[in-house]
Amino acid sequence: MSHTYEFARPALTVDVVVFALDEDDLKVMLIQRDLPPYEGAWALPGGFVRVEETLDDAARRELSEETGLRDIYLEQLYTAGQLDRDPRERVVTVAYYALVNLAGHAVQASTDARNAAWFGMNDLPPLAFDHEQILKMAHERLRTKVRYQPIGFELLPERFTLRQLQHLYEVILDRELDKRNFRKKVLGMEIVKETGEIEKDVSHRAARLYRFDKRKYDRLMKQGLHFEI
Amino acid sequence: MSHTYEFARPALTVDVVVFALDEDDLKVMLIQRDLPPYEGAWALPGGFVRVEETLDDAARRELSEETGLRDIYLEQLYTAGQLDRDPRERVVTVAYYALVNLAGHAVQASTDARNAAWFGMNDLPPLAFDHEQILKMAHERLRTKVRYQPIGFELLPERFTLRQLQHLYEVILDRELDKRNFRKKVLGMEIVKETGEIEKDVSHRAARLYRFDKRKYDRLMKQGLHFEI
C-alpha cells in the first residue's frame, strides 16, 4: 500500500548512539550495514520512524531489533537535517543516545544487521552518513551531562564499588580524580547507599558495594539542591 | 503535484520560541492562528519543512514570513513527536528557540498570520497544540544555558550598560544579584569591553556603555576557560 501527499515530505529516521563502559574505556555499539548505501560500512543503529509510533518508541524498537538491547536509558540528542546526509533522498534523523551496563545486557546482532559490535571511542572505524558527527555530539553531551545529572550510574551494574564509580568519571571526563576528594563528595551528597555487601572474586581486598539511591536524589533535587562532580 | 511513498510518513514542521527582553520582563512572540485547528488561538510561529531546505532554514524562513524577524540568534531545542499533538494527522515538529533584542528588530505580522504579538512570560494566553510544553522547555533551556554560555547578549542592544546586563540575568534567573559581585565577575572575565561612550537621554547619572567581546570570549574558551554567572 502506498501513501500520497500534496507536498513532498522528508523521510524521518532515528539513530541511536549506545554507550557502555568496560575496564579500560568508553565503548559504542555499531552495526555493519548489509544494504546500500554504505554497504559494509559501520553505522549507528537506527531506522525509519513509523507513522503510528512516537520517536522514543521508534528508537527503542530499532535498538531492540538491531542489537537486542532493551530497557535501557535513552535520551534525545538533536535532529540532523542537512540536505545531503543521505545520498538516496532527503532524510531527517532524530538522534538519541543511550547508556547501558555491559554486565546486564548481552548483545545479539539480529536479522536487520549482519553484525553488531562494540568499539572503543579511541578506535572507531569510518562511519556511514553523518554518523561520525552525531557520535561526536553524543560524546560531548555525555561529558557535560554526566557532571550535573546522575546518568553515569546507568553505565554501571546495580551494585558497584566507589572505585568503579570513580573510574567511570575518569574515563568520561578524561582526567584523573583524587580518591579521597571523590569519595568525600559522593558520600557527602548521600545519593549512593551502602548495600552491606562487598565485591567477590577479586584478587585483592574486596570493596564495599553501593547502589544509587534514586529516591534520595529526587528528594534532594526537589529541594533545589545541586548535583555536581 | 502530489508525492507518493511506499510507507506513510509523518509531516515535519518547525516551531520557534522567540524570546525578547523589555524593562520588566521576558517576552515571547506568539501568532494568532487564522486557520483550523485551534483557529483564533495563540501559537508559536512555525510551519512545514520543505523538502529542499534544512531545518534551520525552515525555522528562519517561517520566522521571517510570520513575524518579519530575521538575522537573529537561533538554536535547536528538541523534537516533539507525540502521536496526538496535532488532531489532523501525525506531525513531528523540530522546536527552536531564538533570542532577539527588541530595540533592533521591529515586528510586523505578515500574510501568514493575522496577528503577531509579544506576551510576558507571566501573562500567557492558552496555546495551541503542545506549544505550552515546548515553551516551558525553551524557558528552562534559556535559564540553564544563559549561565554558562554568553547567549544573553543576544537579548541586548549591541551597546549596553552593566545595569542592563545585570537586569537581564535577574529576569532570566528570577533572582536578585548583588551589584558589586556581578560587576566584579563580569569585568573580571574580560568578555565585555568599554566603548568609551555613555548612555544618553536618561534622567539620572549616565552609565558607561559596554559591548560583548566575542573575539576575547572565543580565545578564553579555547584555553579551556570557563564562563559562568
Add this chain to the structure above:
DNA sequence: TATTTTGGTGTTTTGTTTACACTAAGTCAA
C-alpha cells in the same frame, strides 16, 4: 609468613562566593 594489591580515611591550604555601605555624578524641581 612475607609480599603485593587495593580499600579506606582527615587535615591544611588555596581559591571562590557571598555579604555588605558609602561617595560621586548627573537630573529635576522648587
Add this chain to the structure above:
DNA sequence: TTGACTTAGTGTAAACAAAACACCAAAATA
C-alpha cells in the same frame, strides 16, 4: 542655584568549597 532624588561606581572581610596531599588496614597470593 541649591537641595532632593536617582543611579553609577567602588573594596574588604567572612564563609564556604575545592584541591592537594600520605599512610595504615585488609585481603589475596606466592
